Protein backbone atom coordinates (compact mmCIF):
# COMPACT_ATOMS: atom_id res chain seq x y z
CA UNK A 1 0.00 0.00 0.00
CA UNK A 2 1.44 3.33 -1.08
CA UNK A 3 1.21 6.05 1.54
CA UNK A 4 3.20 8.96 0.13
CA UNK A 5 2.68 11.02 -3.02
CA UNK A 6 5.71 12.96 -4.24
CA UNK A 7 5.04 15.47 -7.02
CA UNK A 8 8.22 16.26 -8.95
CA UNK A 9 8.17 19.47 -11.00
CA UNK A 10 9.75 20.04 -14.41
CA UNK A 11 12.76 21.83 -12.91
CA UNK A 12 13.28 19.25 -10.17
CA UNK A 13 14.79 16.49 -12.29
CA UNK A 14 17.49 15.51 -9.78
CA UNK A 15 17.60 11.99 -8.28
CA UNK A 16 18.78 13.35 -4.95
CA UNK A 17 16.25 16.16 -4.61
CA UNK A 18 15.03 16.61 -1.01
CA UNK A 19 11.62 14.96 -1.49
CA UNK A 20 13.17 11.81 -3.02
CA UNK A 21 15.95 11.57 -0.44
CA UNK A 22 13.49 11.27 2.41
CA UNK A 23 11.11 8.89 0.64
CA UNK A 24 10.71 5.15 1.05
CA UNK A 25 10.71 3.55 -2.42
CA UNK A 26 8.27 0.89 -1.36
CA UNK A 27 5.73 3.38 -0.01
CA UNK A 28 6.04 6.29 -2.42
CA UNK A 29 4.38 7.20 -5.70
CA UNK A 30 6.16 9.83 -7.75
CA UNK A 31 3.72 12.10 -9.58
CA UNK A 32 4.90 13.93 -12.67
CA UNK A 33 2.53 15.93 -14.84
CA UNK A 34 2.77 18.03 -17.97
CA UNK A 35 0.22 20.78 -17.42
CA UNK A 36 -0.97 23.41 -19.86
CA UNK A 37 -1.09 26.10 -17.19
CA UNK A 38 2.68 25.91 -16.59
CA UNK A 39 3.41 25.93 -20.32
CA UNK A 40 1.24 28.96 -21.02
CA UNK A 41 1.16 31.36 -18.01
CA UNK A 42 3.77 33.06 -20.10
CA UNK A 43 3.86 31.75 -23.64
CA UNK A 44 7.13 29.86 -23.42
CA UNK A 45 9.37 29.28 -26.43
CA UNK A 46 8.49 26.04 -28.21
CA UNK A 47 12.01 24.63 -27.72
CA UNK A 48 11.81 25.33 -24.00
CA UNK A 49 8.50 23.48 -23.60
CA UNK A 50 9.81 20.54 -25.66
CA UNK A 51 13.02 20.46 -23.64
CA UNK A 52 11.27 20.34 -20.28
CA UNK A 53 8.62 17.78 -21.30
CA UNK A 54 11.23 15.56 -22.93
CA UNK A 55 13.59 15.81 -19.95
CA UNK A 56 10.64 14.99 -17.65
CA UNK A 57 9.70 11.88 -19.65
CA UNK A 58 13.31 10.67 -19.67
CA UNK A 59 13.64 11.33 -15.96
CA UNK A 60 10.42 9.40 -15.25
CA UNK A 61 11.93 6.41 -17.08
CA UNK A 62 15.17 6.72 -15.10
CA UNK A 63 13.20 6.71 -11.87
CA UNK A 64 11.21 3.64 -12.96
CA UNK A 65 14.44 1.86 -13.83
CA UNK A 66 15.74 2.72 -10.37
CA UNK A 67 12.70 0.99 -8.84
CA UNK A 68 10.36 3.91 -8.14
CA UNK A 69 6.65 3.83 -8.91
CA UNK A 70 5.91 6.76 -11.22
CA UNK A 71 2.47 8.08 -12.07
CA UNK A 72 3.02 10.19 -15.20
CA UNK A 73 0.30 12.43 -16.65
CA UNK A 74 1.12 13.49 -20.20
CA UNK A 75 -0.20 16.71 -21.67
CA UNK A 76 -2.49 14.87 -24.07
CA UNK A 77 -3.94 12.43 -21.50
CA UNK A 78 -7.68 12.87 -21.86
CA UNK A 79 -8.29 13.40 -18.15
CA UNK A 80 -5.47 15.94 -17.70
CA UNK A 81 -7.17 18.97 -16.14
CA UNK A 82 -4.34 21.37 -17.06
CA UNK A 83 -3.20 22.63 -13.66
CA UNK A 84 -0.75 21.33 -11.11
CA UNK A 85 -3.16 21.86 -8.25
CA UNK A 86 -5.86 19.95 -10.14
CA UNK A 87 -3.53 17.09 -11.10
CA UNK A 88 -2.31 16.65 -7.52
CA UNK A 89 -5.93 16.59 -6.34
CA UNK A 90 -6.79 13.97 -8.97
CA UNK A 91 -3.79 11.86 -7.95
CA UNK A 92 -4.79 12.04 -4.28
CA UNK A 93 -8.21 10.76 -5.28
CA UNK A 94 -6.74 7.99 -7.48
CA UNK A 95 -4.39 6.71 -4.84
CA UNK A 96 -6.60 7.01 -1.74
CA UNK A 97 -5.47 8.51 1.57
CA UNK A 98 -1.97 9.60 0.98
CA UNK A 99 0.44 12.18 2.41
CA UNK A 100 1.83 14.65 -0.13
CA UNK A 101 5.47 15.74 0.11
CA UNK A 102 7.00 18.16 -2.34
CA UNK A 103 10.25 20.07 -2.73
CA UNK A 104 9.69 23.83 -2.70
CA UNK A 105 9.20 25.28 -6.18
CA UNK A 106 11.42 27.98 -7.72
CA UNK A 107 8.65 30.52 -8.08
CA UNK A 108 6.73 32.51 -5.53
CA UNK A 109 3.53 32.12 -7.55
CA UNK A 110 3.64 28.34 -7.21
CA UNK A 111 4.72 28.31 -3.57
CA UNK A 112 1.78 30.50 -2.64
CA UNK A 113 -0.56 28.24 -4.60
CA UNK A 114 0.83 25.07 -2.98
CA UNK A 115 0.40 26.48 0.49
CA UNK A 116 -3.35 26.57 -0.24
CA UNK A 117 -3.69 23.04 -1.69
CA UNK A 118 -6.43 21.13 0.17
CA UNK A 119 -4.10 18.10 0.53
CA UNK A 120 -1.86 20.25 2.78
CA UNK A 121 1.48 19.14 1.35
CA UNK A 122 4.66 19.02 3.38
CA UNK A 123 6.95 21.44 1.54
CA UNK A 124 10.67 20.68 1.90
CA UNK A 125 13.26 23.34 1.15
CA UNK A 126 15.18 22.90 -2.07
CA UNK A 127 18.72 22.18 -0.90
CA UNK A 128 20.25 21.92 -4.38
CA UNK A 129 21.51 25.47 -3.76
CA UNK A 130 24.61 26.36 -1.74
CA UNK A 131 22.97 29.18 0.15
CA UNK A 132 19.60 28.58 1.78
CA UNK A 133 16.99 31.36 1.92
CA UNK A 134 17.62 31.83 5.63
CA UNK A 135 21.42 31.91 5.20
CA UNK A 136 21.03 34.59 2.54
CA UNK A 137 18.67 36.60 4.75
CA UNK A 138 21.25 36.37 7.56
CA UNK A 139 24.01 37.53 5.18
CA UNK A 140 21.85 40.47 4.00
CA UNK A 141 20.74 41.48 7.50
CA UNK A 142 22.06 44.90 8.49
CA UNK A 143 24.12 45.49 5.32
CA UNK A 144 23.83 48.89 3.70
CA UNK A 145 24.33 47.44 0.24
CA UNK A 146 23.94 43.87 -0.99
CA UNK A 147 26.83 43.67 -3.43
CA UNK A 148 27.45 40.32 -5.08
CA UNK A 149 31.24 40.45 -4.72
CA UNK A 150 31.20 40.06 -0.92
CA UNK A 151 28.60 37.34 -1.07
CA UNK A 152 30.73 35.53 -3.66
CA UNK A 153 33.80 35.57 -1.43
CA UNK A 154 31.77 33.93 1.33
CA UNK A 155 30.64 31.24 -1.13
CA UNK A 156 34.27 30.61 -2.14
CA UNK A 157 35.21 30.19 1.52
CA UNK A 158 32.19 27.98 2.20
CA UNK A 159 32.84 25.64 -0.74
CA UNK A 160 36.65 25.81 -0.73
CA UNK A 161 36.50 26.30 -4.51
CA UNK A 162 39.68 27.91 -5.88
CA UNK A 163 41.02 28.51 -2.39
CA UNK A 164 44.61 28.28 -1.34
CA UNK A 165 44.20 27.79 2.40
CA UNK A 166 42.17 30.80 3.50
CA UNK A 167 43.37 32.90 0.55
CA UNK A 168 41.94 33.03 -2.98
CA UNK A 169 43.88 31.06 -5.56
CA UNK A 170 46.21 33.38 -7.47
CA UNK A 171 46.01 36.06 -4.77
CA UNK A 172 42.87 37.75 -6.14
CA UNK A 173 39.18 36.97 -5.74
CA UNK A 174 38.17 38.23 -9.14
CA UNK A 175 39.87 38.19 -12.55
CA UNK A 176 37.06 39.96 -14.40
CA UNK A 177 39.49 42.61 -15.55
CA UNK A 178 41.03 40.04 -17.95
CA UNK A 179 37.65 39.00 -19.30
CA UNK A 180 36.56 41.78 -21.63
CA UNK A 181 38.20 40.98 -24.94
CA UNK A 182 36.28 41.53 -28.14
CA UNK A 183 36.27 38.52 -30.49
CA UNK A 184 37.22 38.52 -34.15
CA UNK A 185 35.52 36.42 -36.82
CA UNK A 186 38.72 34.49 -37.61
CA UNK A 187 38.96 32.97 -34.11
CA UNK A 188 37.78 29.38 -33.81
CA UNK A 189 34.95 28.60 -31.42
CA UNK A 190 33.97 25.00 -30.69
CA UNK A 191 30.16 25.29 -30.91
CA UNK A 192 27.84 23.15 -28.81
CA UNK A 193 27.25 19.39 -28.95
CA UNK A 194 23.96 18.62 -30.66
CA UNK A 195 21.89 15.63 -29.58
CA UNK A 196 19.64 14.00 -32.17
CA UNK A 197 16.09 13.58 -30.80
CA UNK A 198 15.34 9.98 -29.75
CA UNK A 199 11.88 8.40 -30.04
CA UNK A 200 10.67 9.93 -26.75
CA UNK A 201 11.81 13.41 -27.77
CA UNK A 202 10.30 12.95 -31.23
CA UNK A 203 6.89 12.28 -29.61
CA UNK A 204 7.23 15.43 -27.53
CA UNK A 205 8.21 17.48 -30.58
CA UNK A 206 5.06 16.34 -32.39
CA UNK A 207 2.95 17.24 -29.36
CA UNK A 208 4.51 20.70 -28.97
CA UNK A 209 4.21 21.39 -32.70
CA UNK A 210 0.50 20.69 -32.49
CA UNK A 211 -0.41 22.25 -29.15
CA UNK A 212 1.86 25.30 -29.06
CA UNK A 213 2.05 26.22 -32.74
CA UNK A 214 1.32 29.87 -31.98
CA UNK A 215 4.07 30.24 -29.37
CA UNK A 216 7.28 32.14 -30.14
CA UNK A 217 10.33 30.28 -31.39
CA UNK A 218 11.58 27.62 -33.76
CA UNK A 219 10.94 24.11 -32.52
CA UNK A 220 13.41 22.49 -34.87
CA UNK A 221 16.20 21.74 -35.27
CA UNK A 222 15.98 20.49 -31.68
CA UNK A 223 19.40 19.63 -30.27
CA UNK A 224 19.23 19.99 -26.47
CA UNK A 225 20.27 17.13 -24.21
CA UNK A 226 17.23 15.60 -22.53
CA UNK A 227 18.96 13.16 -20.19
CA UNK A 228 21.48 13.44 -17.38
CA UNK A 229 23.97 11.38 -19.41
CA UNK A 230 23.77 13.71 -22.42
CA UNK A 231 23.96 16.80 -20.19
CA UNK A 232 27.21 15.31 -18.82
CA UNK A 233 28.45 15.04 -22.41
CA UNK A 234 27.63 18.74 -22.88
CA UNK A 235 29.55 19.57 -19.69
CA UNK A 236 32.58 17.55 -20.80
CA UNK A 237 32.50 19.25 -24.20
CA UNK A 238 32.47 22.67 -22.55
CA UNK A 239 35.37 21.84 -20.24
CA UNK A 240 37.47 20.22 -22.97
CA UNK A 241 36.83 22.71 -25.76
CA UNK A 242 35.43 26.05 -24.60
CA UNK A 243 36.29 26.70 -20.95
CA UNK A 244 39.89 27.75 -21.56
CA UNK A 245 38.65 30.85 -23.40
CA UNK A 246 35.43 31.33 -21.42
CA UNK A 247 36.89 34.30 -19.58
CA UNK A 248 38.58 36.00 -22.50
CA UNK A 249 35.51 36.24 -24.71
CA UNK A 250 32.78 36.32 -22.09
CA UNK A 251 31.53 39.75 -23.20
CA UNK A 252 32.07 39.37 -26.94
CA UNK A 253 29.31 39.04 -29.57
CA UNK A 254 29.60 37.77 -33.15
CA UNK A 255 26.82 37.45 -35.68
CA UNK A 256 27.91 34.01 -36.89
CA UNK A 257 28.97 32.60 -33.49
CA UNK A 258 25.92 32.18 -31.28
CA UNK A 259 27.72 30.47 -28.41
CA UNK A 260 31.38 31.64 -28.54
CA UNK A 261 33.04 30.13 -25.45
CA UNK A 262 29.92 30.11 -23.29
CA UNK A 263 28.91 26.98 -21.46
CA UNK A 264 25.29 26.71 -22.65
CA UNK A 265 24.72 24.68 -19.50
CA UNK A 266 22.29 26.98 -17.68
CA UNK A 267 19.26 25.13 -19.04
CA UNK A 268 20.59 21.80 -17.72
CA UNK A 269 21.65 23.14 -14.33
CA UNK A 270 18.38 24.97 -13.75
CA UNK A 271 16.13 21.97 -14.40
CA UNK A 272 18.26 19.58 -12.34
CA UNK A 273 20.01 17.55 -15.06
CA UNK A 274 23.34 18.93 -13.83
CA UNK A 275 24.30 19.80 -10.28
CA UNK A 276 25.78 23.29 -9.93
CA UNK A 277 28.42 22.43 -7.34
CA UNK A 278 29.59 19.32 -9.24
CA UNK A 279 29.90 21.42 -12.40
CA UNK A 280 32.09 23.91 -10.51
CA UNK A 281 34.21 21.13 -9.05
CA UNK A 282 34.79 19.75 -12.56
CA UNK A 283 35.83 23.22 -13.73
CA UNK A 284 38.17 23.62 -10.78
CA UNK A 285 39.70 20.18 -11.52
CA UNK A 286 40.43 21.29 -15.11
CA UNK A 287 42.26 24.31 -13.70
CA UNK A 288 44.20 22.26 -11.13
CA UNK A 289 45.33 19.90 -13.91
CA UNK A 290 46.66 22.89 -15.84
CA UNK A 291 44.13 22.55 -18.68
CA UNK A 292 42.56 25.99 -18.34
CA UNK A 293 43.79 29.34 -17.03
CA UNK A 294 42.69 30.80 -13.72
CA UNK A 295 40.76 33.72 -15.24
CA UNK A 296 38.56 31.20 -17.09
CA UNK A 297 37.93 28.90 -14.12
CA UNK A 298 37.40 31.78 -11.69
CA UNK A 299 35.14 33.64 -14.15
CA UNK A 300 32.93 30.59 -14.59
CA UNK A 301 32.79 29.64 -10.92
CA UNK A 302 31.92 33.25 -9.98
CA UNK A 303 28.90 33.12 -12.29
CA UNK A 304 27.60 29.94 -10.70
CA UNK A 305 28.38 30.16 -6.98
CA UNK A 306 28.32 33.96 -7.04
CA UNK A 307 25.70 35.39 -9.38
CA UNK A 308 23.42 32.38 -9.60
CA UNK A 309 23.16 31.92 -5.84
CA UNK A 310 23.04 35.67 -5.21
CA UNK A 311 20.11 36.38 -7.55
CA UNK A 312 18.21 33.48 -6.00
CA UNK A 313 18.87 34.92 -2.56
CA UNK A 314 17.58 38.33 -3.67
CA UNK A 315 14.48 36.73 -5.22
CA UNK A 316 13.36 34.96 -2.04
CA UNK A 317 14.40 37.87 0.18
CA UNK A 318 12.40 40.43 -1.76
CA UNK A 319 9.41 38.58 -3.20
CA UNK A 320 6.46 38.99 -3.50
CA UNK A 321 6.87 42.79 -3.74
CA UNK A 322 9.97 42.68 -5.94
CA UNK A 323 8.12 41.87 -9.16
CA UNK A 324 6.14 45.13 -9.02
CA UNK A 325 9.23 47.36 -8.76
CA UNK A 326 9.45 50.10 -11.35
CA UNK A 327 11.88 52.64 -9.93
CA UNK A 328 12.32 54.44 -13.26
CA UNK A 329 8.54 54.54 -13.85
CA UNK A 330 8.91 53.03 -17.31
CA UNK A 331 5.59 52.40 -19.04
CA UNK A 332 6.23 51.85 -22.75
CA UNK A 333 4.81 48.58 -24.14
CA UNK A 334 7.38 46.06 -25.37
CA UNK A 335 8.02 46.80 -29.06
CA UNK A 336 6.75 44.12 -31.44
CA UNK A 337 10.23 43.51 -32.84
CA UNK A 338 11.12 41.63 -29.64
CA UNK A 339 8.90 38.91 -31.13
CA UNK A 340 9.43 39.42 -34.85
CA UNK A 341 13.05 40.58 -35.08
CA UNK A 342 11.75 43.10 -37.59
CA UNK A 343 13.95 46.10 -36.81
CA UNK A 344 16.69 47.93 -38.64
CA UNK A 345 18.95 47.83 -35.57
CA UNK A 346 21.23 44.95 -36.58
CA UNK A 347 22.28 44.14 -33.00
CA UNK A 348 18.71 43.83 -31.69
CA UNK A 349 17.70 41.89 -34.79
CA UNK A 350 20.62 39.46 -34.37
CA UNK A 351 19.81 38.80 -30.70
CA UNK A 352 16.07 38.37 -31.28
CA UNK A 353 16.56 36.10 -34.31
CA UNK A 354 19.09 33.99 -32.42
CA UNK A 355 16.70 33.81 -29.46
CA UNK A 356 13.90 32.70 -31.77
CA UNK A 357 16.10 30.01 -33.31
CA UNK A 358 17.80 28.65 -30.19
CA UNK A 359 15.91 29.81 -27.06
CA UNK A 360 19.40 30.99 -26.11
CA UNK A 361 21.38 34.22 -26.02
CA UNK A 362 24.42 34.76 -23.86
CA UNK A 363 24.63 37.17 -20.97
CA UNK A 364 25.92 40.23 -22.83
CA UNK A 365 23.39 39.83 -25.61
CA UNK A 366 20.64 39.77 -22.96
CA UNK A 367 22.10 42.58 -20.87
CA UNK A 368 23.71 44.98 -23.32
CA UNK A 369 21.55 44.60 -26.41
CA UNK A 370 17.91 43.64 -25.76
CA UNK A 371 18.05 44.68 -22.09
CA UNK A 372 19.94 47.89 -22.78
CA UNK A 373 17.51 48.89 -25.53
CA UNK A 374 14.45 48.30 -23.31
CA UNK A 375 16.10 50.30 -20.52
CA UNK A 376 16.99 53.26 -22.77
CA UNK A 377 13.56 53.22 -24.43
CA UNK A 378 11.73 53.12 -21.08
CA UNK A 379 9.87 49.84 -21.61
CA UNK A 380 7.67 48.65 -18.75
CA UNK A 381 9.96 46.30 -16.74
CA UNK A 382 7.13 43.83 -16.10
CA UNK A 383 6.66 43.40 -19.86
CA UNK A 384 10.43 43.00 -20.27
CA UNK A 385 10.42 40.38 -17.50
CA UNK A 386 7.64 38.41 -19.16
CA UNK A 387 9.57 38.37 -22.42
CA UNK A 388 12.78 37.06 -20.85
CA UNK A 389 10.85 34.47 -18.86
CA UNK A 390 9.15 33.20 -22.00
CA UNK A 391 11.94 33.11 -24.53
CA UNK A 392 14.96 31.43 -22.89
CA UNK A 393 15.28 27.70 -22.24
CA UNK A 394 17.03 28.39 -18.92
CA UNK A 395 14.43 30.90 -17.66
CA UNK A 396 12.71 30.35 -14.32
CA UNK A 397 11.45 33.29 -12.35
CA UNK A 398 13.87 32.97 -9.39
CA UNK A 399 16.84 33.56 -11.69
CA UNK A 400 15.31 35.52 -14.53
CA UNK A 401 13.46 38.17 -12.51
CA UNK A 402 16.38 39.66 -10.54
CA UNK A 403 18.54 39.56 -13.67
CA UNK A 404 15.90 41.36 -15.73
CA UNK A 405 14.21 43.67 -13.29
CA UNK A 406 17.25 44.39 -11.13
CA UNK A 407 20.41 44.01 -13.16
CA UNK A 408 19.12 44.89 -16.60
CA UNK A 409 16.25 47.37 -16.05
CA UNK A 410 17.39 49.04 -12.79
CA UNK A 411 13.75 48.75 -11.75
CA UNK A 412 14.69 47.94 -8.15
CA UNK A 413 16.39 51.32 -7.92
CA UNK A 414 19.90 49.92 -7.51
CA UNK A 415 19.44 47.11 -5.01
CA UNK A 416 21.23 44.66 -7.31
CA UNK A 417 23.29 46.86 -9.63
CA UNK A 418 25.27 49.85 -8.43
CA UNK A 419 24.44 51.69 -11.66
CA UNK A 420 22.22 51.08 -14.69
CA UNK A 421 23.70 48.88 -17.43
CA UNK A 422 23.08 51.58 -20.03
CA UNK A 423 25.41 52.01 -22.97
CA UNK A 424 25.58 53.76 -26.31
CA UNK A 425 26.29 52.10 -29.67
CA UNK A 426 30.05 52.47 -29.09
CA UNK A 427 29.99 49.64 -26.52
CA UNK A 428 28.10 47.30 -28.87
CA UNK A 429 30.46 48.22 -31.71
CA UNK A 430 33.52 47.51 -29.56
CA UNK A 431 32.29 44.13 -28.35
CA UNK A 432 30.61 42.81 -31.52
CA UNK A 433 30.56 42.74 -35.31
CA UNK A 434 26.86 43.67 -35.46
CA UNK A 435 27.35 47.31 -36.43
CA UNK A 436 29.08 46.36 -39.69
CA UNK A 437 25.76 45.03 -41.00
CA UNK A 438 23.54 47.78 -39.67
CA UNK A 439 21.62 50.33 -41.69
CA UNK A 440 22.28 52.83 -38.90
CA UNK A 441 25.71 54.41 -38.51
CA UNK A 442 27.22 53.74 -35.11
CA UNK A 443 29.74 56.55 -35.53
CA UNK A 444 27.01 59.13 -36.16
CA UNK A 445 25.73 60.78 -33.01
CA UNK A 446 22.58 62.43 -34.31
CA UNK A 447 20.20 62.46 -37.25
CA UNK A 448 17.98 59.88 -38.94
CA UNK A 449 20.91 57.60 -39.82
CA UNK A 450 22.61 57.71 -36.41
CA UNK A 451 22.57 54.59 -34.22
CA UNK A 452 19.53 55.03 -31.94
CA UNK A 453 21.52 53.74 -28.94
CA UNK A 454 23.71 56.88 -29.25
CA UNK A 455 21.09 59.54 -28.63
CA UNK A 456 18.79 57.30 -26.53
CA UNK A 457 21.68 56.86 -24.10
CA UNK A 458 21.97 60.61 -23.41
CA UNK A 459 18.22 61.05 -23.44
CA UNK A 460 17.96 58.32 -20.79
CA UNK A 461 20.45 60.19 -18.57
CA UNK A 462 18.49 63.40 -18.98
CA UNK A 463 15.13 61.74 -18.25
CA UNK A 464 16.47 60.18 -15.06
CA UNK A 465 18.73 62.97 -13.93
CA UNK A 466 16.94 63.49 -10.62
CA UNK A 467 17.72 59.92 -9.58
CA UNK A 468 21.01 59.18 -11.31
CA UNK A 469 23.10 62.35 -11.18
CA UNK A 470 23.89 61.82 -7.52
CA UNK A 471 25.12 58.25 -8.18
CA UNK A 472 28.94 58.55 -7.95
CA UNK A 473 29.37 55.90 -10.66
CA UNK A 474 27.36 58.07 -13.08
CA UNK A 475 29.05 61.38 -12.25
CA UNK A 476 31.56 61.22 -15.09
CA UNK A 477 28.82 60.67 -17.69
CA UNK A 478 26.82 63.65 -16.42
CA UNK A 479 29.98 65.79 -16.54
CA UNK A 480 30.44 64.73 -20.19
CA UNK A 481 26.82 65.55 -20.95
CA UNK A 482 27.11 68.95 -19.27
CA UNK A 483 29.95 69.83 -21.61
CA UNK A 484 27.97 69.10 -24.79
CA UNK A 485 26.97 72.15 -26.85
CA UNK A 486 23.37 73.30 -26.52
CA UNK A 487 22.54 72.47 -30.15
CA UNK A 488 23.81 68.92 -29.61
CA UNK A 489 21.64 68.59 -26.50
CA UNK A 490 18.66 69.82 -28.51
CA UNK A 491 19.41 67.32 -31.31
CA UNK A 492 19.58 64.48 -28.76
CA UNK A 493 16.18 65.41 -27.34
CA UNK A 494 14.62 65.74 -30.82
CA UNK A 495 16.10 62.50 -32.17
CA UNK A 496 15.00 60.56 -29.10
CA UNK A 497 11.50 62.00 -29.30
CA UNK A 498 11.18 61.19 -33.01
CA UNK A 499 12.52 57.66 -32.62
CA UNK A 500 10.49 56.78 -29.53
CA UNK A 501 7.25 58.17 -30.91
CA UNK A 502 7.70 55.94 -33.99
CA UNK A 503 8.49 52.79 -32.00
Ligand SMILES: Cc1cc2nc3c(=O)[nH]c(=O)nc-3n(C[C@H](O)[C@H](O)[C@H](O)COP(=O)(O)OP(=O)(O)OC[C@H]3O[C@@H](n4cnc5c(N)ncnc54)[C@H](O)[C@@H]3O)c2cc1C
Nearest residue numbers: 262263264265266303307308362363367394395400403404
Ligand atom coordinates in the same frame (compact mmCIF):
# COMPACT_ATOMS: atom_id res chain seq x y z
C1 LIG B 1 18.09 40.18 -18.67
C2 LIG B 1 18.71 38.89 -18.27
C3 LIG B 1 17.93 37.78 -18.07
C4 LIG B 1 18.51 36.57 -17.67
N1 LIG B 1 17.70 35.50 -17.48
C5 LIG B 1 18.24 34.33 -17.05
C6 LIG B 1 17.43 33.19 -16.84
O1 LIG B 1 16.24 33.22 -17.05
N2 LIG B 1 18.02 32.04 -16.41
C7 LIG B 1 19.36 31.97 -16.19
O2 LIG B 1 19.85 30.90 -15.81
N3 LIG B 1 20.14 33.04 -16.36
C8 LIG B 1 19.64 34.20 -16.80
N4 LIG B 1 20.46 35.27 -17.02
C9 LIG B 1 21.88 35.15 -16.70
C10 LIG B 1 22.76 34.66 -17.86
O3 LIG B 1 22.55 35.47 -18.97
C11 LIG B 1 22.52 33.20 -18.20
O4 LIG B 1 22.66 32.41 -17.04
C12 LIG B 1 23.50 32.67 -19.22
O5 LIG B 1 23.46 33.48 -20.38
C13 LIG B 1 23.20 31.23 -19.57
O6 LIG B 1 24.00 30.79 -20.63
P1 LIG B 1 25.25 29.84 -20.39
O7 LIG B 1 24.80 28.61 -19.73
O8 LIG B 1 25.94 29.72 -21.69
O9 LIG B 1 26.09 30.68 -19.37
P2 LIG B 1 27.60 31.11 -19.24
O10 LIG B 1 27.76 32.51 -19.71
O11 LIG B 1 28.48 30.11 -19.86
O12 LIG B 1 27.79 31.11 -17.65
C14 LIG B 1 27.93 29.89 -16.94
C15 LIG B 1 26.84 29.69 -15.94
O13 LIG B 1 26.87 30.70 -14.95
C16 LIG B 1 25.56 30.97 -14.45
N5 LIG B 1 25.27 32.39 -14.64
C17 LIG B 1 25.97 33.27 -15.40
N6 LIG B 1 25.50 34.53 -15.24
C18 LIG B 1 24.47 34.42 -14.38
C19 LIG B 1 23.57 35.38 -13.82
N7 LIG B 1 23.65 36.69 -14.09
N8 LIG B 1 22.60 34.93 -13.00
C20 LIG B 1 22.52 33.62 -12.70
N9 LIG B 1 23.35 32.68 -13.18
C21 LIG B 1 24.32 33.09 -14.01
C22 LIG B 1 24.61 30.09 -15.24
O14 LIG B 1 24.32 28.95 -14.49
C23 LIG B 1 25.41 29.75 -16.49
O15 LIG B 1 25.03 28.53 -17.05
C24 LIG B 1 19.91 36.49 -17.45
C25 LIG B 1 20.68 37.62 -17.65
C26 LIG B 1 20.10 38.81 -18.06
C27 LIG B 1 20.95 40.00 -18.25
